[in-house]
Amino acid sequence: xxxxxxxxxxxxxxAGFEGAYNLLSFDGGxxxxxxxxIILKKVMDRxxxxxxxxxxxxxxxxxxxxxRPVDYFDLAAGTSTGGLIALMLFRxxxxxxxxxxxxxDLAKEVFSPRIGPVSLxxxxxxxKHVGDLWIKFKMLTGQSQFxxxxxxxxxxxxxxxxxxxxxxxxxxxxxxxxxxxxxxxxMCATLADKGESxxxxxxxxxxxxxxxxxxxxxxxxxxxxxxxxxxxxSAAPTYLKQVNIQGLNFWDGGLLxxxxxxxxxxxxxxxxxxxxxxxxxxxxxxxxxxxxDYDPNKKxxxxxxxxxFNTVSKTVAFVTNTEAKHRDFERNMRxxxxxxxxxxxxxxxxxxxxxxxxxxxxDYLKMPKLRDYTEKYLKNPDVDVMIxxxxxxxxxxx
Numbered sequence: 454x455x456x457x458x459x460x461x462x463x464x465x466x467x468a469g470f471e472g473a474y475n476l477l478s479f480d481g482g483x484x485x486x487x488x489x490x491i492i493l494k495k496v497m498d499r500x501x502x503x504x505x506x507x508x509x510x511x512x513x514x515x516x517x518x519x520x521r522p523v524d525y526f527d528l529a530a531g532t533s534t535g536g537l538i539a540l541m542l543f544r545x546x547x548x549x550x551x552x553x554x555x556x557x558d559l560a561k562e563v564f565s566p567r568i569g570p571v572s573l574x575x576x577x578x579x580x581k582h583v584g585d586l587w588i589k590f591k592m593l594t595g596q597s598q599f600x601x602x603x604x605x606x607x608x609x610x611x612x613x614x615x616x617x618x619x620x621x622x623x624x625x626x627x628x629x630x631x632x633x634x635x636x637x638x639x640m641c642a643t644l645a646d647k648g649e650s651x652x653x654x655x656x657x658x659x660x661x662x663x664x665x666x667x668x669x670x671x672x673x674x675x676x677x678x679x680x681x682x683x684x685x686x687s688a689a690p691t692y693l694k695q696v697n698i699q700g701l702n703f704w705d706g707g708l709l710x711x712x713x714x715x716x717x718x719x720x721x722x723x724x725x726x727x728x729x730x731x732x733x734x735x736x737x738x739x740x741x742x743x744x745x746d747y748d749p750n751k752k753x754x755x756x757x758x759x760x761x762f763n764t765v766s767k768t769v770a771f772v773t774n775t776e777a778k779h780r781d782f783e784r785n786m787r788x789x790x791x792x793x794x795x796x797x798x799x800x801x802x803x804x805x806x807x808x809x810x811x812x813x814x815x816d817y818l819k820m821p822k823l824r825d826y827t828e829k830y831l832k833n834p835d836v837d838v839m840i841x842x843x844x845x846x847x848x849x850x851x
Contacts, residue, residue, distance in 0.1 A: 466724070466732075467527050468847075473735035474527040474724050475847060478717045479535025480775045480804075481707040482742025483689075483814025484560045486534035487553065488827040489740040492803045494549035495831055496738065497522060499844035504851075513851065519548050523636035525847045526738075527724055530652070530717045532706040534742065534814075536640030536686035540679065543636030544655045545615045555611050560817040562603040563693075574818065581818075597694045598815065601684055604693065608683050626680030630655050637723065640686035641706025641713050644669055645695050650709050652716060653682040659727040669701055692815060712775035714739050714782045734798045736846040739782075741775055741804025743826060745811050776804065801843040805830035 466474045479489055497520040505515045522529070522542045531539035541547045541555065565572040566584035573584035588598045608626040616622035617632060632655055639654040647666035654662075654674065664672055677698060684696040685703035695702050710716055718737070725732045779802045786800045805827040812819050830836055 467523075467525050468735050468849075473733050474721065475525060475736045476717050476721060476734055476738070477522065477526040477529040477539075478712070478714045478737070478739040479529070479531030479538050480713075480739075480741045481531070481533030481535050481689075481705065481711045481814075482775075483534050483692075484564060484817045484820055485742035485812060485814060485823055486538055487556055487560070487820055488743045488805050488823050489535065490538060490549055490553045490556060491824065491827045492740055492805070492831065493522065493738075494553065496803075496840055496844055496847070497525070497549055499840055500525065500848050503841075503844055503848040507848070507851070511851070519550060521546060521548050525849075527637060528717065528721065529636070529638040530641065530713045530720070531638075531686070532641040532710050532713050533687050533689060535713070535740075536642075536653075536706065537683055539638040539640060540655075540683060541611060541615070543638035544630065544632065544634060544679070545612065545617055545621075546634075546636060547615050551615065555614075557820065559604075559607045559611070560820065562607045563687075564599055564815040564817045565603070566598070567600060567603075592691060598692050601688075601694050601696070604684060604687060605680055608680050612679055626683070627678050629675065630677050630679050630682045631657060631675050639716075639720070640682055641710045641716060642682075642685040642688075643704045643706055643708045645702035645704045648709075650706065650716070651685075651703070652720070653677060653685060654723075656723070658720075658723040659725075660722075672699055672701065689814070712739070712741070712778035714778060718782070733796050736799045736843065737786075737801070738843060739779060739800070739802045741779075741802070743805045743807050743812065743823060744776060746806050746808055779804070799843065799846045801839055803836070803839070 466472065468475050479486070501517070501520050505517070508515055523546050529539045529543045531537070537559070538552060541552045565574050566587050567573065568587065573580040573587060591598050605626060612621055612625045612628060617634060621628045630653060634655060637654075637656045639652040642651045642653055643649070644651055644664065644666055647669060649664060649666045649669070651664060652662060664670055681696060681698050684693075685698060686706050687693055688695045688703060689705045689707060695704050706713065721732055721734055783800060783802065786798060790797045807823075807826045810822075812823065831840070
């Protein structure tokens with residue numbers, strides 16, 4: 454990012470209210486990110502319904518086009534799969550339906566176990582069995598379960614199909630992440646050797662967010678490509694190989710910020726010029742990637758080895774726990790709104806339960822079940838009320 458004294462030109466707020474801004478946050482979760490997109494499309498469709506109801510009352514023509522999130526949110530961020538979603542929606546200005554369509558292909562390409570060019574899961578039941586054994590073998594031998602090459606190929610395909618301009622169309626995934634654009638977004642990544650969060654932005658903020666770790670302070674954000682940023686935010690240990698950018702190794706952002714809601718909130722200052730006070734945030738939407746219900750009848754493992762691995766898995770689960778981060782943020786937001794009743798901020802968290810089923814972030818064969826769980830969640834009357842309240846805050850007033 455630039456470090457000169459001239460501040461970048463900032464776009465005006467997308468909200469239908471002068472000086473009010475909207476924020477959007479996407480959790481990490483691999484293939485489970487499809488749930489986030491189904492929920493977001495439901496929100497945007499409800500926004501369209503509310504706007505058309507107002508248009509009908511005022512005698513204006515209806516607009517049945519699908520609403521793009523980039524037209525309603527001023528800053529979006531995501532981790533891992535959420536980072537890829539933020540990239541597609543805000544760097545490339547895609548519609549929710551377009552992202553959902555691309556997401557299926559992307560998940561199949563990235564999370565298919567392969568021997569050479571052969572995708573094992575596409576060989577039927579035997580291929581599924583061999584693929585699962587191959588993944589376990591790679592884990593036991595310290596290898597990444599999946600190759601990064603299909604992800605790079607998928608990124609090239611998406612950027613080529615939905616380019617923002619001729620440069621994107623020509624360079625595809627090698628196009629620069631930083632681009633003058635209507636949509637501001639960032640992806641969370643982690644410096645593998647430093648344990649520092651790095652936010653990979655598509656915009657030039659009022660203050661350059663330089664790393665603080667020794668050896669990382671010269672990182673040139675403007676030279677980072679879409680493909681490099683996508684790999685950095687997605688490089689979950691054991692799943693995908695870490696990526697080296699300008700001599701620095703990156704893991705995915707889920708190690709520190711699997712739910713990046715705090716990063717989104719802290720970076721709201723990027724929305725206004727450096728001499729301005731804190732911007733008024735009208736609405737914040739946080740989207741999870743599903744979670745299993747608590748099972749009180751689940752028995753703990755009995756043997757020592759089983760208990761050890763159970764402890765390890767629990768530790769990892771705590772590190773990547775997105776609901777705990779949500780509860781902390783919700784509590785703090787309630788306190789803030791009590792102190793500032795004149796400038797309330799609507800905070801909405803959506804995260805579909807999967808009953809007692811644990812779904813691995815790489816199991817793309819479970820995507821139909823993820824759809825079913827999410828659709829069931831959206832039929833809950835309380836969730837529907839939240840969807841309507843959220844959409845009413847986002848809908849533009851003409």
